[in-house]
Amino acid sequence: MRNQEIKGNKIDWVTIVLYGVLVISGWLNIFAAVYDESLNQNIFDLSLNSGKQLLWIATSLILVVIIMAIDYKFYDSFGYVIYGTVILMLIFVLLFGREVAGSKSWFEIGSFRLQPAEFAKFAVALAMAKYLSDSSLKLTKLPVQMVIGGIIGLPAALIILQGDTGSAMVFAGFVVMLYREGFPSPPILIGLAAGAIFTLTLLVPQLYLIIAIIVIGILIIAFSKKHPKKIAIIVVGMLLVIGVVKSVDFIITDVFKPHQQNRIKALINPEADPLGYGWNVTQSKIAIGSGGFAGKGFLEGTQTKFDFVPEQSTDFIFCTIGEEHGWIGSLVIITIFIALLYRIIYIAERQKSRFSRVYGYSVASIIFFHFLVNIGMTIGLFPVVGIPLPFYSYGGSSLYAFTILLFILVKLDAHRMQMLTR
């Protein structure tokens, strides 16, 4: 037993190095984003975002030490407690929070501001891991699915109430983990297909799309075994798809809020109003596109520095990479993220307990979703959703939350030999 403990107490340094690289290069890029040549600035200046970010990084290290020092069993035992605490914080912030840019999602204590929604991510991950640690639970069962829906849905609903739809959307990322844990694939595929059709409807005239669907349907019927039941299913499916297509207009004009409509319009055709709703996407693409193959060089970027790109040190930090380091820089950063995600999956898969594996996949899910949406929006492949690039974007809450999220996994992994399957 003791032998095992020593053998298992291996910290995964690959993850830590990748984390370190992302955090440090994020910090440098934040400096580049706010840099003003004429002011002779210092990267350590605490009045700059880069100085503050360094402070967050330093304090994150304290968090890392604490996480690593706490007994690994704590995360398992206190999973629900942590979840409950965060839910309470989300309720409190609704009541007593401070409104920033239309979202009531911040606590303010002195000059220190905290965004509980960021911490909901690891709390939900812990709660999910705790719930699913019972290996007898089958994700194909409806009651189990409903509980999962509740665990994810409750904080998501509270965050939407705060007015921060972007942060709430992040919980959709858990679908990756659920898929791995055996959630039936048809609903996921249908969901993805509906999303794809929805997007196509925005890009292609409805009539063409409907004709295409009918043609595809007829072809499938023609080339498959002509079983009456099967034909019926295909016809019903076709009608459903056409229904989705027809409903798009209704959803866009009647369900989405005007600013959300604009974000979708900006995605489809930012040139229609480059100074209005298309501004962010247009300027973001200009900044990245102007970087060329090798980039303009560190601190040589103009579009980000001169504020053409909005939120250039937070949500649009990727523009700085694209502009100053070009396609090569983008390749490196994307590769590091992919390496981190693969490493997390590798770690998750080597866990002996389902708790740890579910938690690992949850971490991968959340980071992947952020990566997907954040970079996607900067290059015009996703609507503008205000969520940060993990470890990279400026902001204490975000950095703390991702650090906690990742290092709990590192801690659990270090003790994987002791975490016996239950």
Next chain:
Amino acid sequence: MNDNRRYIIQIAIALVAIIYLVKLFFIQVLDPSYKFAADNNIIQRVDEYPYRGLIYDRNEKLIVYNNPVYDLMVVPKEVKVKDTLFFCSLFNITLEDYKTRLQAAKDYSYVKPSVFIKQLSNKDFAAAQDFFVDFPGFYIQARTVRSYPFPILANALGYIGETSRRELDRDSSKYYKKRDYIGKSGLELKYEKQLRGRRGVQYRMVNVRGVEKGRFKQGEYDTTSIPGNNLISTIDVELQRYAETLLKGKVGSIVAIEPATGEILAMVSGPSYDPNLLTGREYGNNFGALVKDSLNPLFNRALQGQFPPGSIFKIAQALVALQEGVITPDTRIPCNRSIINCHGAHSFEDLKGAITNSCNPYFRNVYQRVLNQNLSPNTFIDTELGLEIWRKHIMSFGFGSKLGIDLPNEKGGYIPTVALYDRIYGDNQWKYSTIYSNSIGQGEVQVVPLQMANFAATVANRGYYLRPHLIKAIGENQQPLPEYQEKIYTSVERKHFDVAVNAMEEVVRSGTGQYRAKLKDIIVCGKTGTVQNSQGEDHSVFIAFAPKDNPKIAMAVYVENAGEGARAAAGITGLMIEKYINGCTDNIVQETYILKGKFIY
């Protein structure tokens, strides 16, 4: 059972990364438009307008200079005017006006500056200057407009204005841009290239709020502006002022030339206007008013008006006849008034007497001798041949074609051709008796006042002229321009001119010019002309030069509907010659007579 799902997830992640990298490769490496858009965002082209060249008179008196005006510029994105009404009252515009102007600026660009109010005067600018802190988004851009210390010479100087669509389209060098100033007429147009200098440009980097962030690439692509060249004019400001004063209230023109150089000392077209009207903010309104004026002050009569020369043409006729050998100075011809009328008591004059008395029948006969020299037994063909010879000589005096003065839109006048009369009367249907009116400067002959003055200079030079011009030197290099150094000789030999000069002396001494062109201490040689005008009163014409030897000034005065040449035109000529040579005139009586302008009695 779900182990293979791990790989599906990994493939999906890899797929996303690949899609993103491909998309990035498209926008970063393959598509150059984002780089242009980025430069467009941050690079602000700031033009550095060169100082337009000044114009001086022959005595280095400034006649055209630059005056700063202030364009009120706006960057719509920055505009935060709390008290719009106060703003409007300060700049004297209505609230409606404010809104439309701001909308126009927004339509142009939300982040780039555009003109809000053009050309605030010094006074308006001074009044508003202190309040600019309260009007973020507005700032002042200084430019210069033309200014003139003397309200004279408008028709010759011309004016500048903002480039028109047509001018931009025609500009093959693509130098001009919208809102650039360009010479529109007169010297400003003719010497546009020399006056304008070369525009400089600075590429500045600006942030999204338009705040300057230094030079693009440390100013690698910047160019400095080169100021335009100054022009030294041939005009004598004092003489020009005096001439304009004398012509005030009259329709006509005055041209004075220094015979030895071809330099134009004064050139007046009346009525004219104050050149200061066509600068600054009121340019548009004033221009409209000038265009609508029925007397057309924008029309430069001195080189665009084409008139019958009248009796002054007899000098040319005499010279041609002498050259052709069809008369001698001693040829006497009876004053037979049966075909053409005459005036004064005389009956059988020689050439000098005929000129002094402006004898019409004499010159009718002289013209006949020139046209019918018996070169062909057929009288029609003989006249045609004679007309060709006559026309060649007349044209050698600079009549019938443009002289090539350094001003745009010069007219050439007209010396009738064989083709013209064939067209009017038919081939072999006309002969001397059909066209004799030309003999006394009526008929189909049309000349430009500038050509009359040039003719006076030609006689003063005894047989040649130098191309008349208004600019004698350009820029630092004060050397005379070579294109005006060439002596252009007439086809009449020098020896014949003395007769003409003596006759012109006699005109002023004892003939039609004696009352108003004669001066106490200067020998003036001149010739009157009274041009018959079927539409109204006759036109008063006078050409002259003085002094007789080493002439300093040659001139032509053409006053429309002012009756006899001996009155208005001769009177103005006398005063001007005295003014130019003596520096002043004490002939108050004549000055009053001219200024009063009542010549018909």
